[in-house]
Amino acid sequence: MKKISRILCLMLVLFLLTPTVSAEAEPSNYTYIYDFYGDPRESPDAYRAQLQVLGSDLGIGDFSSPQGMHTFGDEIYIADTGKNRIVVLKAGIDEITLVRVIETFKNGDADDTFNSPNDVFVAKNGDIYVCDTKNARIVRMDKDLNMIQTFIKPVDETYDASQDFLPVKAVVDDAGRVLALATNINKGVMQYSPEGVFTGYIGANAVTFSMIDYIWKKLSTQAQRAQMEQFVPTEYNNIAIDQDGFLYVTTSVFEEWDLKSDKAKPIRKLNSMGADILIKNGDVPPIGDVMWGKGAGINGPSKLVDVTALENETYFAIDRMRGRLFGYDSQGNLLYAFGGVGNTLGTFQMPSALDHIGNDLYVLDSRSNNLTRLVLTEYGRLINSALGAYQKGDYDLSADYWREVLRLNGNYDLAYLGIGRSLLRQERYEEAMDYFEVKYYGKFYSKAFKLWRKEWIEDHIGWFIVGLLVLIIVPKTIKKVKKIKREAMEE
Numbered sequence: 001m002k003k004i005s006r007i008l009c010l011m012l013v014l015f016l017l018t019p020t021v022s023a024e025a026e027p028s029n030y031t032y033i034y035d036f037y038g039d040p041r042e043s044p045d046a047y048r049a050q051l052q053v054l055g056s057d058l059g060i061g062d063f064s065s066p067q068g069m070h071t072f073g074d075e076i077y078i079a080d081t082g083k084n085r086i087v088v089l090k091a092g093i094d095e096i097t098l099v100r101v102i103e104t105f106k107n108g109d110a111d112d113t114f115n116s117p118n119d120v121f122v123a124k125n126g127d128i129y130v131c132d133t134k135n136a137r138i139v140r141m142d143k144d145l146n147m148i149q150t151f152i153k154p155v156d157e158t159y160d161a162s163q164d165f166l167p168v169k170a171v172v173d174d175a176g177r178v179l180a181l182a183t184n185i186n187k188g189v190m191q192y193s194p195e196g197v198f199t200g201y202i203g204a205n206a207v208t209f210s211m212i213d214y215i216w217k218k219l220s221t222q223a224q225r226a227q228m229e230q231f232v233p234t235e236y237n238n239i240a241i242d243q244d245g246f247l248y249v250t251t252s253v254f255e256e257w258d259l260k261s262d263k264a265k266p267i268r269k270l271n272s273m274g275a276d277i278l279i280k281n282g283d284v285p286p287i288g289d290v291m292w293g294k295g296a297g298i299n300g301p302s303k304l305v306d307v308t309a310l311e312n313e314t315y316f317a318i319d320r321m322r323g324r325l326f327g328y329d330s331q332g333n334l335l336y337a338f339g340g341v342g343n344t345l346g347t348f349q350m351p352s353a354l355d356h357i358g359n360d361l362y363v364l365d366s367r368s369n370n371l372t373r374l375v376l377t378e379y380g381r382l383i384n385s386a387l388g389a390y391q392k393g394d395y396d397l398s399a400d401y402w403r404e405v406l407r408l409n410g411n412y413d414l415a416y417l418g419i420g421r422s423l424l425r426q427e428r429y430e431e432a433m434d435y436f437e438v439k440y441y442g443k444f445y446s447k448a449f450k451l452w453r454k455e456w457i458e459d460h461i462g463w464f465i466v467g468l469l470v471l472i473i474v475p476k477t478i479k480k481v482k483k484i485k486r487e488a489m490e491e
Contacts (some may be wrong), residue, residue, distance in 0.1 A: 001433070010270075012331055013185075018314060022262065022331060023178075027154045030042075030339075030340055031043045031044065031045045031046060031047075031336055031338040032291045032337055032338070033334060033335075033336055033337070033411075033412065033413070034283075034284075034334060035098070035413060036268055036283070036413060037409065038283075038284070038290050038291060039291075040290075040291065041411050043336055043409055043411075043412070044377070044408050044409055044463070045338065045377050045379065045380070046327065046335065046336040046362060046377060046379055046380035046383060047325070047336075047338055047376060047377065048346070048374065048375060048377050049188075049345045049372055049373070049375040049382055050360075050373050050374065050375045051094075051095070051096065051345075051372070051373050052345055052370050052371070052372045052373075053089070053096045053370060053372075053373075054086070054187045054369065054370050056150070057367065058087075058089070058097075058303055060087065060098065060100040060101055061083070062369050063078070063080050063082075063083070063087070063369040063370070064080060064081065064082025064083045064365045064369065064390075065081050065082040065156065065354065065367075065474040066078050066079060066080045066081055066082075066196055066364050066366055066369065067079055067081045067118045067119065067168075067352050067353065067355070067364075068081070068117070068118050068119030068120055068131065068169065068352070068353055068364075069120070069352075069355050069362065069364045069371075070119075070120050070121045070122055070124075070351035070354045071353060071356065071357050071362065072093075072122035073357075074090060074091050074092075074357060075088055075089065075091070075099060075122075076088070076089040076090075076091055076096070076355075076357075076362060077089075077120045077128070078116075078120070078364060078371065079117045079118055079119050079120045079130070079131070081116055081117060081118055081366075082116075084103065084114045084115060084116065084117065085101055085102060085103045085114065085117075086101070086102040086114070086120050086128070086130060087101055088102065088118060089101050089371075091357055091360070091362075093291055096371070097247060097314075101156075102128075104145075105139070105141050105145040105146070105147055106144075106145060106146045106147060107147045108264065112147065114132050114135065114139075114460070115132060115133070115134035115135045116132075116133045116173075117130050117132050117133065118167075118168040118169070118268060119131040119167075119168060119169045119170055121170055121171050123172045123176070124290075126142070126143045127140055127141065127142055127143075127148065127172075127386040128140070128142075128143075129141075129172055129178065131167040131168055131170050132167075132170055132181070133167060133170060133183075134164045134166070136152065136153060136164065136166065136167075137150045137151065137152050137165075137190075138150065138151040138167050138170055138178060138180060139346050147161070147194055150196070151167075151180070151192045151196050152165065152180055152196075153165035154198035155198070158187065158201070159198070159262075161383045163184065164183075166183040167180050167181070167182045167190075168181055168182060168183055168185070169237075169238055169239045169242065170239070171239055171241040171247070172241075173241060173245050174245060175194065176193075176194030177191060177194060178191070178192040178193065179191055179192075179202075179239060179241070180192070180239075181236050181237070181238070181239055181249075183234070184235070184291040184318065185235060186204075186235040187201045187204055187441065188202055188203045188204035188236075188274060189201060189202050189203050189236065189239060189247065189249065189270070189274070190202035191208075192477050193274060194238070196330070201274075202270065202272075202273070202274030203236075203249065203270040203274035203275075203276070204246070204274070204321050209304045214257050214427030215387075222229075232461065233275050235248065235253070236249040236251050236253070237250055237251060237252055237305055238250045238285075238307065238353075240303055240306070240307050240308055240309065240355075242292070242309035242315075243293045243309075243311055245272075246270065246271060246309075247269070247270040248267065248268070248269055248270075248307045248308075248309055248315065248337075249267075249268050249302075249307075249348070250266060250267055250304045250306060250307050250317065250378065251255055251264075251265070251266055251268075251306060252266065252303040252304060252305060252320075254266065256300065256301055259285070259287045259301055260284055260285070260287070260290075262280060262285040264287070265278075265285070266286075266287055266288070266302070266304045266317075267286045267287075267304060267307055267315075267317055269393075269398070269424060271288070274487060277330065279331050279332050280331075280332040281331040281332055281333065282331065282332045282333040282334060284334075285332065285334065286301075286326070286328050286332050286334070287301065287302065287304075288301065288302025288304055288319050288324070288326050288337075289301060289319070289322070289324070289326075289337070290300045290303070290318065290334075298321055298322060298341070300321065301321075302315045302319040302321055302322065302324070302326075303319060303320045303321045304315075304318065304319055304320075304326075304350070305318060305319075305320045305351065305352065306318050306351075306353050306396040307354065307363070308354050308355050308356050310356055310359065311329035312358045312384060312387060312388055312391070313329070313387075314327060314328060314329050314330065314335065314384070314387065315327075315328055316328070316354060316356070316361060317354070317361060318339075318351045319351075320339055320350060320351055320352075322340060323339050323340050323341040323342070323347055323348035323349065323351055324337055324338065324339040324340060325338055325339050325354070325361065325363070325374075326349045327339065329387055330387075330391075333363045333414055335383060335414065336380075336383075340407075340466075343368070345372070346372070346374070348363060348365045348368065348372070349365055349367040349368045350365055350366045350367035350368070351363050351364065351365055351366075351448060352365065352366035357382050359376050359380075360373055360374065360375050360376075361373070361374040363372075379405070379408050379409070381412075382404050382405050382408070384403055386401035386405060386418055387418075389401060390418065390421065390422065393425075395421075395422040395423075395425045395426050396426070397423045398418060399418070399419045399422035399423065402414075402415040402418040402419045402422070403415075403419065404417075405418075416436070416438050417435075417436070417437045417444065419435050420432045420433075420436045420444055421434035421444070423435065424444070424447070429449075432444075433445055433449060433456065458488060462478060468491060
């Protein structure tokens with residue numbers, strides 16, 4: 001009996017010491033940030049993949065190499081390129097359902113079709129714009145799928161008439177201007193007036209070339225130079241527009257060594273004049289991965305192929321090379337990176353498009369032929385809340401949210417920066433200096449120190465004046481007294 005009791009006691013102890021595993025625990029996607037030294041540090045998930053949708057799940061057959069996507073309200077428009085159709089979905093809380101499939105539309109009295117549509121955009125009035133690539137046009141339709149207008153090959157001296165017109169990406173601004181990208185066009189973003197007239201380019205990409213090629217070209221004969229490739233600007237690969245009408249463009253043609261020096265500019269934010277106004281106050285410009293190497297047949301830096309800007313001024317870019325998403329705040333600081341290459345939920349094989357509804361992110365994969373929705377975690381919501389409170393001027397609340405972030409991730413550098421900035425705004429300079437010092441934010445530390453020094457001097461200027469007067473008056477008084485004494489003794 002005693003032996004049985006001892007065995008039961010031992011089993012109870014082992015049971016109590018064995019860690020329990022919750023059956024409801026959600027799988028974690030690999031999320032990381034970079035520290036001050038540029039080393040990746042594992043982070044709690046800011047986003048988590050919630051669901052994945054295939055065409056077959058919707059009863060319309062598999063997608064075929066879908067290349068473009070746009071969200072409008074709670075609807076998702078997908079350019080299913082290989083099947084020459086536009087698929088419209090509705091995003092619910094727990095599921096994504098089919099609204100309709102657009103395979104034909106009315107062109108006058110006749111039915112018309114798409115040929116390799118690469119992108120789709122819905123204007124605020126509900127008109128649908130489709131980059132009908134192999135039909136060499138951008139089609140504008142109303143809600144009832146009646147063709148209203150087409151945007152075609154420019155008749156302009158700046159456009160080579162012998163070159164095919166192959167539009168692949170397009171957005172429409174509030175004024176009705178169509179801004180498009182076309183294959184082999186490297187002069188910038190093409191502009192069409194609301195009436196369909198080509199009006200030129202904006203945001204021309206800078207010329208990039210190899211110095212070795214440049215020197216070789218200078219030393220070559222005229223005949224050899226004629227056979228060499230011309231140095232021309234590289235083209236953009238995608239375009240997006242934010243709520244304020246600013247354009248975000250991405251490019252993946254650059255020299256690796258130009259990334260960290262901000263010469264490559266893989267993400268740009270263009271104003272109406274085409275100037276890049278993207279703020280880059282982070283330690284490294286928004287380039288995706290800060291470190292890269294070789295592995296699993298993947299080599300080189302991130303190749304960013306799409307970007308989407310949220311209402312809170314954060315923006316996200318997706319890397320086709322490693323299937324990762326990178327979130328940035330309005331100052332260009334990396335908030336977090338997550339994802340990867342794979343077949344599991346939350347990983348991607350060949351991401352082709354990225355968009356959002358609210359804070360939810362949607363990723364279209366042209367190789368896996370699926371759509372993935374990613375939703376914020378509590379950790380991600382705290383970061384968003386901290387950024388939002390700061391933008392609204394509620395610095396106390398912002399600092400409180402950042403302290404909650406630190407409770408979940410003590411290595412999160414931006415939380416120290418956020419608390420320090422909030423304290424700086426509240427004129428609590430000495431406390432702000434402590435937070436900036438912890439994570440080596442020298443620029444902000446210097447700013448806080450200068451303000452603290454100025455405040456300290458202002459608070460103590462009276463004592464300085466008194467001390468100065470004492471230093472001037474006392475010696476003179478002593479000298480005067482001594483003189484009087486000496487004169488009295490002489491008498």
